[in-house]
Amino acid sequence: MRRGLEMAQLLGLNKDVDLMKHPTAERLDYVFEKTERDSYNKPTRVVSRHVFFRRAIDGYRVVTGHYYGGLRVGFGINGKLHQVELTARATKPLSNIRVASLAEQIKMFADCKEIFALRESDFWEIVKADKSAILELENVEVIYFEDAPEKFQKVIPPLLRWQGNLKWQEKVETIVFFTGIKER
Secondary structure, three states: OHHHHHHHHHOOOOOOOOEOEOOOOOOEOEEEEEEEEOOOOOOOEEEEEEEEEEEEEOOEEEEEOOOEOEEEEEEOHHHOEEEEEEEOOOOOOOOOOOEOOHHHHHHHHHOOOOEEEOOHHHHHHHHHHOOOOEEEEEEEEEEEEEOOOOOOOOOOOEEEEEEEEEEEOOEEEEEEEEEEOEOO
């Protein structure tokens, strides 16, 4: 962890604004990983260890198309640096935006307008089939959405990320929605 943060500092990242804080714990949002190798006659052994720090813009989480952006630093045999991977576009402030009121956000959500859902087809099929389905929200947070690094993107927009459980016919499915937060 310490050496990963040193690498972040070398890259010019500020841990207070460029790295995500854990949503519930008072710490950075990070993941430890390891790579193991199998041998025919020998036991499995760890050949590298990685720390992955999730990315933030001004302290807000950055979500990408399929994974969270961030910094991965890996150390191999004898603690030697063997991997550095930074998934982040350089950003600069574009402008201040007026944020829609909470009432407008909830109305947009309730009207199902301008909503982007993960596993969208499943959600809409469930709602069409069972009008008594209930969505219980667990978390609403501001995030920035960044598309895949190979795709050109001039603006990284802020969105609201809504997460909850959809309950219908004694079944429960986790649903994630994204809505724009800009005032009209």
